[in-house]
Amino acid sequence: MTTCRLCGADELAGVVDLGATPPCELFLTADRLAAPEPTYPLHLRVCTNCWLAQLPPLITPEETFTEYAYFSSYSTSWVEHARRFVEDAGPRPGDFVVEVASNDGYLLQHVVERGVRCLGIEPSANVGRAAREKGVPTLTGFLTPETGRQVRAGHGPADLVVANNVYAHVPDVTGFTEGLRALVADGGRVSIEVQHLLTLMELNQFDTIYHEHYQYYTVASAQRALASGGLHLVDVELLPTHGGSIRLWARPEEAPVSQRVVDVLAREKAAGLHELSGYADFAARVAKVRRDLLRFLIDAADAGRTVVGYGAPGKGNTLLNYCGVRPDLLAYTVDRNPYKHGRFTPGSRIPVLPPERIAADRPDYVLVLPWNLREELVDQLSYVREWGGRLVFPIPSLEVVG
Structure with missing residues (x-):
């Protein structure tokens, strides 16, 4: 992408480069795990003429x-x-x-x-x-x-x-x-x-x-x-x-x-x-979120602690793929949407299970991926406290909640 889609100017400056990821809502069925998975660059730029921040149209709305x-x-x-x-x-x-x-x-x-x-x-x-x-x-x-x-x-x-x-x-x-x-x-x-x-x-x-x-x-x-x-x-x-x-x-x-x-x-x-x-400093602040989350997940794994996810939103897939999180660090995530059950997150290939699995497994930590619903989900997940489990919010900065 060399020109702004709104004003047509060719004055686009990089804001943050998140690498290459699959489309965030293309959850994989089990029979697709052995097949190639296309990824696309995820590099946010801003037009210095009209200040529209934008991504190139690498996938079409029809595909999504x-x-x-x-x-x-x-x-x-x-x-x-x-x-x-x-x-x-x-x-x-x-x-x-x-x-x-x-x-x-x-x-x-x-x-x-x-x-x-x-x-x-x-x-x-x-x-x-x-x-x-x-x-x-x-x-x-x-x-x-x-x-x-x-x-x-x-x-x-x-x-x-x-x-x-x-x-x-x-x-x-x-x-x-x-x-x-x-x-x-x-x-x-x-x-x-x-x-x-x-x-x-x-x-x-x-x-x-x-x-x-x-x-x-x-x-x-x-x-x-x-x-x-x-x-x-x-x-x-x-x-x-x-x-x-x-x-x-x-x-x-x-x-x-x-x-x-x-x-x-x-x-x-x-x-x-x-x-x-x-x-100017956004990319550096984003990189710190990645380091902090990875450090927490690696330390938890080394200590023998179990970490699972809650939610399988599109935003969660950007986070998981940018941070390089895989099932060895996040065993699975759960979601209320039955459409996603039995599927795997794009790129990171983490299993998506029904929410009841958390109470059955009693993990040490639950990583909340739809952090924007924090008030709603803290209430929904209050039962995690029964066995001493804790909630983890990765954004705006890592926070572990008792």
């Missing part, structure tokens, strides 16, 4: 999302987050709500409960099927300008368009934004949630860098991306989800930005993210 291993509803806190959003957004009977990348209906189910007309647009056939089984109308497909126009022609313009955790997953930023613009009514609203590059940098959240995330946004770069497709940023909210996210509110009609936009832009500038100096 036609069948997908991630089901949003397996996170209790995420479903509750979606319920509160719907309650606060306040769609009323007579409105039309569209969610792009609607997954298994985790959000739109709350819209259906309010008696509000809605439609999900979800590229993964297996995940969309789960949404329809919940009674959530779902179209299988990717959002393009043409898809947006077709939905508008068939259903009418949307009063509210929601795009949660998808704006990073599209290599054609402008085309996707044009699709959002095609969906939304001239007086409607677009809500986008995406991880904030500011917290990613501040809290060493490098494991959220993986191939299906093509870009990482500041509010400044998101404002430019929205404008490229005919939308205007009017407000922003800072959210704790996924370790630190931004909820961008945009409209087709130009309007003054809120004070919150002004304040967050000022925070980003103060952190140096609108200039190259703000990115």
Whole structure:
């Protein structure tokens, strides 16, 4: 990749190189363990013209999302987050709500409960099927300008368009934004949630860098991306989800930005993210996380302690592969999603088992891979204390919790 996908400039500077890894959601079945496994470079760069942080599009969305291993509803806190959003957004009977990348209906189910007309647009056939089984109308497909126009022609313009955790997953930023613009009514609203590059940098959240995330946004770069497709940023909210996210509110009609936009832009500038100096020491801080985690796992193995994982998220696979963790250091991990049971993590090839295995084996340590769900998972894993087991959080820095 030599040019920025947003502004076309050829001024890309390296931020952190995580080596080469497989796509993070391509969990292996047992019969594939003896087969070659393709890997792709994972090198984050930033455009010094528009400040969009980005990865080259080495894999296509079709390769990743036609069948997908991630089901949003397996996170209790995420479903509750979606319920509160719907309650606060306040769609009323007579409105039309569209969610792009609607997954298994985790959000739109709350819209259906309010008696509000809605439609999900979800590229993964297996995940969309789960949404329809919940009674959530779902179209299988990717959002393009043409898809947006077709939905508008068939259903009418949307009063509210929601795009949660998808704006990073599209290599054609402008085309996707044009699709959002095609969906939304001239007086409607677009809500986008995406991880904030500011917290990613501040809290060493490098494991959220993986191939299906093509870009990482500041509010400044998101404002430019929205404008490229005919939308205007009017407000922003800072959210704790996924370790630190931004909820961008945009409209087709130009309007003054809120004070919150002004304040967050000022925070980003103060952190140096609108200039190259703000990115200078990130790679060194990431490398320290790797050394600390490996030192802990090796010491535990030498002492005869057992360490297993909890969760099999995409971010966990970036962490495991960058750190070089294999089954000799992490015997297995568990996950609530039955789709992953009996499979193996890509690259590191660690078995994924049902959660009940932890109570049966009573390990000394449980390495929590979805650290962004810490509050939820500390409660779920409270039983580990019964035998003196401890939880381990690898990010932002190694922490062993009694």
